[in-house]
Amino acid sequence: MSCRVAVLISGSGTNLQALIDARQHGALGPAELVGVFSNRPGAGGLERAERAGIPTCVIDHRQYADRSAFDQAMQAALESWQPDLLVLAGFMRILTEPFVARYAGRMLNIHPSLLPRYPGLNTHARALAAGDAEHGATIHFVTGELDGGPAILQARVPIEANDTAEQLAARVQRKEHQIYPAVVRWFSEGRLTMHQGHAYMDGNAIHPTGLDWDALDNAPDTDPN
Numbered sequence: 756m757s758c759r760v761a762v763l764i765s766g767s768g769t770n771l772q773a774l775i776d777a778r779q780h781g782a783l784g785p786a787e788l789v790g791v792f793s794n795r796p797g798a799g800g801l802e803r804a805e806r807a808g809i810p811t812c813v814i815d816h817r818q819y820a821d822r823s824a825f826d827q828a829m830q831a832a833l834e835s836w837q838p839d840l841l842v843l844a845g846f847m848r849i850l851t852e853p854f855v856a857r858y859a860g861r862m863l864n865i866h867p868s869l870l871p872r873y874p875g876l877n878t879h880a881r882a883l884a885a886g887d888a889e890h891g892a893t894i895h896f897v898t899g900e901l902d903g904g905p906a907i908l909q910a911r912v913p914i915e916a917n918d919t920a921e922q923l924a925a926r927v928q929r930k931e932h933q934i935y936p937a938v939v940r941w942f943s944e945g946r947l948t949m950h951q952g953h954a955y956m957d958g959n960a961i962h963p964t965g966l967d968w969d970a971l972d973n974a975p976d977t978d979p980n
């Protein structure tokens with residue numbers, strides 16, 4: 756039974772590429788990439804999708820009077836792909852409550868910080884400015900609370916002396932490209948659920964900050980059964 760996955764982007768699409776590569780290497784489980792949607796014409800990820808033979812759709816949010824009108828147009832376009840899961844991969848628009856409710860429990864986002872630290876934008880510069888020793892990425896279910904949905908997985912990277920925001924972003928992205936395919940696979944295998952605002956893996960509640968990627972040696976997906 757395949758899991759129909761639509762990916763939402765706004766930019767270069769390196770996380771999309773990681774999903775495409777994982778699919779091509781048989782590492783995405785039953786997940787099938789059925790479409791790529793962008794709110795930005797010319798987004799680099801659109802070329803990645805076209806090269807992979809994945810249908811694309813672009814709706815420019817700037818052509819709409821308000822957020823709700825854009826979300827309604829986006830939802831109508833997405834429904835044509837009949838997605839089981841929406842994957843936000845650098846999608847840079849805040850979604851309205853009705854759109855979020857339509858996909859409750861089947862919409863994921865990857866955020867470039869160790870939530871709850873640094874929701875919103877410019878996370879790398881904020882972590883540097885705060886003098887943090889570590890940074891990372893969080894994958895979470897999307898809810899109406901911006902970057903506040905139940906966490907599924909976190910992955911950490913060290914902040915090195917003299918790091919620029921660009922160097923730190925690149926280190927975080929390398930980790931993102933490892934973890935997002937794993938989480939999409941888990942969801943497509945029916946192992947990830949959201950219930951009453953909490954995330955569950957194989958029926959077990961996930962810690963509020965998510966599973967720790969570096970501690971997964973003994974974790975569910977190493978289970979031989």
Ligand SMILES: Nc1nc2c(c(=O)[nH]1)N[C@@H](CN(C=O)c1ccc(C(=O)N[C@@H](CCC(=O)O)C(=O)O)cc1)CN2
Binds near residue numbers: 849850876900
């Ligand atoms: N209702 C929700 N919408 C979105 C969520 C969410 O958790 N709940 N996650 C974000 C992804 N994201 C961070 O991970 C994020 C994206 C965009 C913004 C933002 O401030 N966007 C501005 C426009 C910025 C731009 O166009 O460059 C806006 O929408 O006005 C904050 C966080 C996706 N949506």
Ligand SMILES: NCC(=O)N[C@@H]1O[C@H](COP(=O)([O-])[O-])[C@@H](O)[C@H]1O
Binds near residue numbers: 768771844866928
């Ligand atoms: N708040 C959302 C946000 O900042 N998301 C971030 O945008 C980048 C998209 O890169 P990509 O387009 O190359 O996948 C990723 O690093 C992702 O964490």
